[in-house]
Amino acid sequence: MANPVSLPLFQKVFIKNTTQRAVDVTILLLLLCLLAYRLLTLKDNGLAWFLAFLCESWFTFNWVLVICSRWTPMLYQTYPERLQQQVKELPPVDMFVTTADPVLEPPILTVNTVLSLLAVDYPANKLACYVSDDACSPLIFYSLVEASKFAKLWVPFCKKYNVQVRAPFRCFLDDRSVPSSANSGEFQQEWKKMKDEYEQLCRKIENATQQPFPFGLTGELAVFSNTELRNHTAIVKVLWENKEGLPDAVPHLIYISREKRPEHQHHYKAGAMNVLTRVSGSMTNAPFMLNVDCDMFVNNAQIFRQAMCLLLGAKNERDCGFVQSPQLFYDRPEQLLILHEYVGKGIVGIQGAFYQGTGCFHRRKVIYGLRPDEVEVQGRDVYSDENELQRDFGISREFMKSAAHALKGKTDYYPSNLSESLEAAHQVAGCGYEYGTSWGIKFGWMYGSTTEDILTGLTIHNRGWRTGYCSPDPPAFLGCAPPGGPATMTQQKRWATGLLEILFSKHNPIFGTLKGKLQFRQCLAYLWIFLWGLRSIPELCYALLPAYCLITNSNFLPSIQEPGIYIFVASFVSYNLYTLSEIIRTGFSIKAWWITQCMARIITLSAWLFGVINAVLKLLGLLETEFEVTRKGQSTSGDGGDDDDGQFVFDESPVFVPITVVVMVHLTALAISLFRLLPQSSGQGSGLGELFGSVFVLVSFWPFLQGLFRKGKYGIPLFTIFKSAALALLFIHLCKEVQNICVIVDMK
């Protein structure tokens, strides 16, 4: 007979990966053999051989980190249908959206994100949506006001017909999201009506997008008169309040533009998140907070219930400090999916998913710096001393009261109506509020890195929290990949810089393992991601080696007659076959594999290289790193707004110089060796291996090779070509110099 024991809300699923482990270890053994072979033959070979040894050592070390990270992959299976029986009342969730630039981030994207949040399958009286606008833009405000009007039609419509994707731009894209059960005439009619309404909303926003802003700054918009981008008071406006607290209404919607002054650091997104946390703390103070970037919409309306399975179902809260959903793109699905499939799930099996900055459900008290061992004292004050509380959290009485409640794990504290707390909200959104407090230093979203997400997650893991991962099908959230070349470069450069900033700081995960509660393998996984940028140096060196050898008629690979060549070929082939199999198993084509491989190499040798330079300059105190916002796709047609039909786009940025140099050097090197422009030297000359290497590099950087001969956005700008040509000539000259020195050393 059925037993009324309550069934678990989730289950851990350990993924069997014996084959993967075997392949991983085989590749590692091959790499170790290669290193050993190089060491044994070091004295019979030249400089190139030694450099290759150093580079390969780095690649091997990186491979060790990868293997450790993905040795024990795991997933969570959730059972949201059991929630209803087991949880009397679903807990409140505050939802945060950040936006920072109405040009780079078209307001219609933000509007879609907000609408998808307002319409999730969760009681509306438990939700509040806070939008932080770092641009202090009347256009965003206006768009949100219009969106809140549309939401009154949209939310009931989605709930009535159980629409799957609740971001209108995706929903109206095709008829896939039309629930088949609802094909009645009535539904068809309402669907059409809704589509018309949405198109009207788009038109209104488009009309308002003109420069200058077409409406007078009067009425509601009056708060925007006398504001400058970096110099204005705090604006907090309740755009819509669910006054009756009805579960089927539209959730609260609040607009925030935090105070900014030129003399105050605002800490970019991390600063915005801390303001969101405090403002929501003074208004609704939900125990859980979901944060999404403006370019990420809710793709699975059930996600809140799914996440609650993990957050409420964990026997011990320590096992679930936050719940992250994978960050995925709808327009270039292969870009991040592979990372999640193979390394992401591995990390879930160690101490838990990294925080990825978006699509994450946080516990408010964890963000407030609570340690897992303090949870047991639930109900008691974590801070016995009010002065201490004030020193950490700031001087707002209301906020201190709400924070004390949140820290105690209570869920029931918030004022009865929102306008009551507006004064406190303005206070905590002020730019001087954090002065002297612990925000961004001890807790909250952490300052000091442009990848504030990873740093914040690391701090949470350091305190001993484990974290959850929720990857339902269909995916919980989807975002748009940065379009073309330059936007990707901005983003990747920022990531590489930010990650290195953490590595070179007191937050280095090695300290976390030694002094904190970071697990050893979690530390290795963090190191793997922090070392991304530095990989650019050995990769650049390795990419130049074949050219160097062809120019100087030397070798860095064993010749065909030597046994060593088999080890090299075997590791090269097995690694590539393995990455290919990964992508095919995930459901993508060989072409997608080739493109991701090329993109990975391009990003490493351009964006990451510059990321390293930025990080070093910051370390030397010569540069303040800056969070440059990624340009989002302009159209919302659903193809990601690609205006570049999948081709690589260039601009004047110096980031494209290194690869252009590499390509030019290789073209020259191939010419030199093919036409035998060089007198044959006596020693071991370059052979097939180096020729193949050179061709392989050129093929990998195909968009650049094409770019040399094209005009317009697909062509490399002339100025970049000139700069690169000069550097390429310098390199070739240096090769010759080095060769001469080597000859002299040899003769001695």
Ligand SMILES: O=c1ccn([C@@H]2O[C@H](COP(=O)(O)OP(=O)(O)O[C@H]3O[C@H](CO)[C@@H](O)[C@H](O)[C@H]3O)[C@@H](O)[C@H]2O)c(=O)[nH]1
């Ligand atoms: O001063 C700023 C700068 C940015 N943002 C917001 O931050 C989010 C992310 O910015 P975006 O330009 O889209 O950066 P991405 O590189 O795409 O973001 C990834 O990388 C960031 C840094 O690691 C994480 O914070 C993000 O969650 C993650 O999606 C967006 O909503 C922005 O509006 C602000 O609110 N204020």
Ligand SMILES: [Mn+2]
């Ligand atoms: Mn983004």
